[in-house]
Amino acid sequence: MLKRIYQPAAYRTDTLPDSYWVESASPLPACETLPKEGQLKTDIAIIGGGYCGLSTALELAKNGANVSVFDAGRSGWGASGRNGGFCCMGGSGKGFGQLAKSFGEDAVKQFARHQRDAIDLVDQRLNDWDIDADRHSDGEVVLAHKPNRVAELAHEAQELSHFTTIPTELLSRDALKERGLCAAETYGGLHVQAGFGINPMKYLSGLHEQCVRAGVRIFEQATIERFEEDGDTYRLYAGNIQITATKIVIATNGYSAENLPDWIGGRLMPVFSGILITRPLRPDELENQGWTSDLMAFDSRILLHYFRKLPDNRFLFGGRGGITATPKAFAAGKQDLLDNFKRMFPAWQDVAFTHHWNGLACLSQSWRPYIGRVPGHHDVWTALAWHGNGVAMASLGGKLLAERMLGICDEEDLGAVLTTPMDKFPMASFRRVARSIGYRYYGLHDRFA
Numbered sequence: 001m002l003k004r005i006y007q008p009a010a011y012r013t014d015t016l017p018d019s020y021w022v023e024s025a026s027p028l029p030a031c032e033t034l035p036k037e038g039q040l041k042t043d044i045a046i047i048g049g050g051y052c053g054l055s056t057a058l059e060l061a062k063n064g065a066n067v068s069v070f071d072a073g074r075s076g077w078g079a080s081g082r083n084g085g086f087c088c089m090g091g092s093g094k095g096f097g098q099l100a101k102s103f104g105e106d107a108v109k110q111f112a113r114h115q116r117d118a119i120d121l122v123d124q125r126l127n128d129w130d131i132d133a134d135r136h137s138d139g140e141v142v143l144a145h146k147p148n149r150v151a152e153l154a155h156e157a158q159e160l161s162h163f164t165t166i167p168t169e170l171l172s173r174d175a176l177k178e179r180g181l182c183a184a185e186t187y188g189g190l191h192v193q194a195g196f197g198i199n200p201m202k203y204l205s206g207l208h209e210q211c212v213r214a215g216v217r218i219f220e221q222a223t224i225e226r227f228e229e230d231g232d233t234y235r236l237y238a239g240n241i242q243i244t245a246t247k248i249v250i251a252t253n254g255y256s257a258e259n260l261p262d263w264i265g266g267r268l269m270p271v272f273s274g275i276l277i278t279r280p281l282r283p284d285e286l287e288n289q290g291w292t293s294d295l296m297a298f299d300s301r302i303l304l305h306y307f308r309k310l311p312d313n314r315f316l317f318g319g320r321g322g323i324t325a326t327p328k329a330f331a332a333g334k335q336d337l338l339d340n341f342k343r344m345f346p347a348w349q350d351v352a353f354t355h356h357w358n359g360l361a362c363l364s365q366s367w368r369p370y371i372g373r374v375p376g377h378h379d380v381w382t383a384l385a386w387h388g389n390g391v392a393m394a395s396l397g398g399k400l401l402a403e404r405m406l407g408i409c410d411e412e413d414l415g416a417v418l419t420t421p422m423d424k425f426p427m428a429s430f431r432r433v434a435r436s437i438g439y440r441y442y443g444l445h446d447r448f449a
Helices: 020-024 051-062 096-103 105-128 147-163 173-178 200-213 283-289 327-344 390-406 428-448
Strands: 004-006 037-041 044-047 067-070 140-143 168-172 188-192 217-219 226-230 233-238 240-245 247-250 268-278 296-299 306-309 315-320 353-364 370-373 380-384
Touching (some): 020 200, 020 353, 044 233, 051 067, 051 200, 051 390, 096 147, 105 200, 105 390, 147 168, 147 188, 173 188, 233 247, 315 327, 327 353
Parallel strands (some): 037 240, 044 067, 067 217, 247 380
Antiparallel strands (some): 004 226, 140 188, 226 233, 268 315, 296 306
8 A cells, every 4th residue: 555754854942942921821731741662542643732733632622532732842832832922813914805806705704704703712712711811902003104004004994894894993193192002103003903912821821721621632842753644544753653643633834844744845934023022111111102002013014013012011022033043043133123123112222121032923825824634635634824813813723623624614614715725835945035035125115115
């Protein structure tokens, strides 16, 4: 019988510092580690222990499946513990109008409902599981960083009104100042009244606990190096350990290997995002800058900045964190963040930062997520490519993937936007070079166009 063997590229999990979220949340309980050799059997092997992998595991386990999760580090070490904590609309790199040209308005409205459902799912989990995740913010505000971007915000408001029922409000420059949203290079804003900010690790800790209670086995420091497909059975290998499963889920998002399985190769673009956290700011310091609001915010740049005041008055500022995984690139990314922060918030020139870290967001060639079966495999499944909006969409994406695997829902329930596999990047082997060139072009466009 034909056997297919897949071997991933190596990815070290000890090359980046922990995030502020890891320090501010209670430590995860110790999980299982794989023995040095032997065999393990499970119904479903899930590779990746972030929001998506754990959400998939929880839903499957609640429906009686024997589920094991394998994470190369610890749950939340990747993007689920390194993001900005924005639980909000999003998931695609294209606007609703652009997507409608390819999929039609009904399909895009369905995709928009999934985005809103994703926010509601996280809200429900926080309430039902009694998780204190430092929640705040009534939606988010998009800030026009140039006068000509104000008209684009008005167009975005029209799109949201057409494709969703989410209320929005256009804000003038003066209105932003009145509401404590004063930053340099800001000429107007759009308040989108959906979503909230959280401590992402506190939320992940609650999800992790629910999985353990449901009987999910979670293995940490468990790097799956390859797997073999033989009929209806899969054998996964981690060192000298052989794991037998009937189904596999790939939930590794921006930390995916190019050839686990090989279908993923050339279809994803991991991009570094960096985050700075200040010390707690005094009330007078907040007043001097004019930023007293707790609304989540981001600007209209292509290489956008995202920021918010945390409940303890620390300030989070994020954006492009580097182009390559080298100390030199990370240092340059940090300096770029500092320069932009000081330009946008001049009253805080001398404010000290207590934390800086990087993480990987995940873009796809098609600028949208994919949830479903990996093409060419009878029972390898995946959900990935959240385009920087994984708090909400990865949570719902994992749940929807499990329901799809269980037959509770079908492709029609998920909709064409989520179930159409992404294409490969043109000249995929050069896409990281193209990313570097693109970053330079987008930086110039954001500054001068």
